[in-house]
Amino acid sequence: MPPRKLPAVDAVMVGFGWTAAIMGLTLTDAGLKVLALERGDWRDTATDFATTFDQDELRYYWRHELFERLSRETLTIRNNPSQTALPMRHLGSFLPGVGVGGAGVHWNGQVWRFLPSDLKARSHNIQRYGRAAVPADMTIQDYPVSYEELEPYYDEFEYLCGISGKAGNLNGKILPGGNPFEGPRAREYPNPPLEMSYPPKLFGEAAASLGLHPFPHPAANMSRAYTNPLGVQLGQCSYCGFCEKYACGNYSKASPQTTVLPVLMRRPNFTLRTGSEVLKVNLDSSGKRATGVTYVNARGEEFEQPAELVILSAFILHNVRLLLLSGIGQPYDPVSGKGQVGRNYAYQITSSVNVFYDDKILNPFIGAGALGMIVDDFNGDNFDHSGKGFIGGGFVGVVQTGARPIETHPTPTGTPAWGSAWKKAFARDYLKTLSIATHGAVMSHRTNYLDLDPTYKDVFGRPLLRMTFDFTDNEHRMSNFLTDRAAEVARAMQPREISVNYRKGSWDVVPYQTTHNTGGAVMSADPGSGVVNRYLQSWNVPNLFVLGSGAFPQNAGYNPTGTVAALTYWSAKAIRERYLASPGPLA
Amino acid sequence: MRLRRAWRLASVLGPLVLLGAGSQAVSRQPDAAVDQAAPTPPATRNPAATAGYDPVSRGRYLTIAGNCAGCHMSPSGQPFAGGSPLRTPFGVVLSANITSAVMRDWSQGQFYRALHEGVGGGGSHLYPAFPYPYYTRITRADSDAILAYLQTVPPVYNRFDRNKLKFPLNNRGLMAFWNALFLKKGEFRPDPNRSAEWNRGAYLVEGLAHCGACHTPKNLLGADRRSAPLQGGVLDDWLAPDLTSNNRIGLGRWSTDEIVEYLKTGRNARASASGAMGEVIASTSQLTDADARAMAVYLKSRAASPEAAPRPPPAEQVRAGEAIFVDECAGCHRMDGSAEPRMFSPLRENAAVQQRDPTTLIRIVLNGSRAPATDARPTPTAMPAFGWKLNDREVAAVITYVRNSWGNAAPAVRPRQVAKIREDTSPSAWPLLKAQR
Secondary structure (H helix, E strand, C coil): CCCEECCCEEEEEECCCHHHHHHHHHHHHCCCCEEEECCCCCCCHHHHCCCCCCCCHHHHHHCCCCECCCCCCCEEEECCCCCCCEECCCCCCCCCECCCCHHHCCCCCECCCCCHHHHHHHHHHHHHHCHHHCCCCCCCCCCCCCHHHHHHHHHHHHHHHCCECCCCEECCEECCCCCCCCCCECCCCCECCCCCCHHHHHHHHHHHHCCCCCEECCECECCCCEECCCCCEECCCCCECCCCCCCCCCCCECCHHHHCHHHHCCCCCEEEECCCEEEEEEECCCCCCEEEEEEECCCCCEEEEEEEEEEECCCHHHHHHHHHHHCCCCECCCCCCCCCECCCCECCEEEEEEEECCCCCCCCCCECCCCEEEECCCCCCCCCCCCCCCCCCEEEEEECCCCCCCCCCCCCCCCCCCCHHHHHHHHHHHHHEEEEEEEECCCCCCCCEEEEEEEEECCCCCEEEEEECCCCHHHHHHHHHHHHHHHHHHHHCCCCEEEEECCCCCCCCCCCCCCCCECCCCECCCHHHCCECCCCEECCCCCEEECCHHHCCCCCCCCCHHHHHHHHHHHHHHHHHHHCCCCCCCC | CHHHHHHHHHHCHHHHHHHHHHHCHHHHCCCCCECEECCCCCCCCCHHHCCCCCHHHHHHHHHHHCCHHHHHCCCCCCCCCCCCEEEECCEEEECCCCCHHHHCCCCHHHHHHHHHHCECCCCCECCCCCCHHHHCCCCHHHHHHHHHHHCCCCCCCCCCCCECCCCCCCCHHHHHHHHHHHCCCCCCCCCCCCCHHHHHHHHHHHHHCCCHHHHCCECCCCCECCCCCCCCEEECCEEECCCCCCCCCCCCCCCHHHHHHHHHHCECCCCECCHHHHHHHHHHCCCCHHHHHHHHHHHHCCCCCCCCCCCCCCHHHHHHHHHHHHHHCHHHHCCCCCCECCCECCCCCCHHHHCCCCHHHHHHHHHCEECCCCCCCCCCCEECCCCCCCCHHHHHHHHHHHHCCCCCCCCCCCHHHHHHHHHHHCHHHCHHHHHHC
């Protein structure tokens, strides 16, 4: 049966998380009739993650209540093109969300701006360290947008969310207590930093004693009650320690639900249709214009949804896959280097140093997603890379997200993994242990990319996405450098002992690192080096916009959400002020 | 007892329909237009801009002030199409279709008589579920304006048997006796010794807005107890609190501005609307500032209800309640009950918390509650249900603690009071759900 054709809308958005919430606000403000299609369910604080049950570690983390269901759709994974990719059957390294709000529901709330130099990674590093600093296979490129251009949109997102933090660079003036390395910001954070707990304080004191520059992690966890510019209200964080991988029942963590949806859902020109999975973007016969999307509802019925404007606002992996499935743009070929869709997939590299005390009770069960002290001295190009053999960097710090009891059982190196010795060490150390984390950038590389799998298919018979990814020498050298710096701070904290956990070997899909997948639909200054232009508009199909971290040409040493949101605001403004007046290519 | 309760129910149509919605709020997403366009607001977004112009615009505003849509909304959300059920132990009464499909056939005289005397277009008696004991105070000019507006509402054609009451109550003629006993017909007469603002407030509170339909206690036959106006009433397991100037349980501590803020936004520094009042806020939030203020001025002018110092609760129960409060409630309401004004309802010195009758508190703790979303306060903050987590003894203890801490004082709650409301409000006790299908 052919799909039933529905009445046209002005704009259809595919996926309903952070980017769609922001884009939906702007487009409805402009008077457009906007439809969001979300394949998951409606989710609401009091109904779906009430305080009476939201701290259920078994249900939410171990049984993946808020994450994608791999039995419906997964992706195949391999480290390099010579291997045969196999389906990921269990979530591990990254945890994409499902349902309204997307991963914006179960994130930690760590909100960063990229450094000005991060956005010029290629030209900046070549200029400072010479051509040899960027090897031939390192396919990094400059973002086609500058920090100065994005600053107002970083600001807008920070005020939407009520970020708790301390400015380090206010209009060029370096302020004590903030991050002195950050790009200049036009105004202070909307809320003061969270109340710092003991472990981050210990880290901050030790880091300062080494001449580093500790500052509070910018947090989407509320240090006090906040009403955002839309009039939506958030409550003060209770430091329960269930942000990461959980939803907040106290309205204390910024999410689409707690910042945007109360306003957006009331607008008569906005519609959300849940249980609606988009199968492809439809093109007209020229292939240069999107006519809408085809989706299937929860009953398995297919619909054609015509729209003047199509916005891909799903998670990066789904946006890239939809481009590939819809035949938009040329798929990337790592051998010839031709094609753009799927190129420059990147990720994050993390490591840690565990610190064990005998004499300090740290109460690690207290926590908030971004409750921490950080040093940025080793991020981006904040330090001299000469002779180090890598570019890029990352932040180092103690973020006390909450030592949830099933997940958290730190024991020193050499402790057996089970049995009475393990129990004894766990009982001795649980209250007296903290962990210093490093959070490093991943540069893009010729053989790290996304394409369609030749073998495996989803429930609708469509090929799965295939991820080909591994850390390169650049990442390992950089991460080892960060880990060594973390260990230096750890020793300065004067503990009983430390254990240093370098990130060794190939990237592994099993242990959790971060859900900071990037690239594959890269933004570029010219059509030959990316999928979308500087306004996230498809080079091939001008009435198609692709939002999210897929636009990152490579990843920086920060969590991506701040930049994802800033780019969305930036794109939305261009659509509203320029595209709607005269639909067509914006760059 | 059953009879008495039934009449109380039937005597106030408005709240009942609302209550059904309110009590399901936490599981039903009333604020979210999922899988459908957000319902187009019935041309009421900014009534203030047009109030006072032509009769149709004025009538539209008056239907908002009277919260007509509250009861006459169809179960599928069509404004004024009727068919919303109210639950009585005798059966189900459905609200009338008052779109132009029906109202175009009504004359101004017929409509005025319906409001004024409780007699329908065909000459038969209406049940006092339709609040004509209040609407009788509406002026002829306002009556005509309301009808003029209703005659412009896009017609909805539907057919349903409104009267599902059983013999003998299905005999509308019985209402003539009820009216003879309790209906005090007559338009509102302004008090020349009071300001125009006060008189406007009195007209709204006592007439069009029919506040007493819920907030005035009822006698055995479901009529207002005239000796206790606006001193709080219980309806279908909700308590509409005391609106007199009583300092502890009434509006005594509220300033005029605070009452205005509450009516316009559903929240103020002292309280948040919940339950049936949450739905009423959908109307009051659209009142002009002048009308909201007039209502506040009138309410503030009323004498305090008699004060009776409650007996202190058992210390052991309070101690048990405190432990539960710290574990389950303090995250939002704070250890000192100060909560987050306008976000999470403060409990400290909150009049609603100290009502003699704890019905609403029990209900909210058992089943949860969602604050109304308004343009000014769009966040529909909600309290989750605790009924699955706390037993009757625990619910009674934590409520007793809240009612007797931080300066609050109110009678202790007994577990059997909790048990009764648990039973009354459990989904299996909702015949109306079946009736709707």
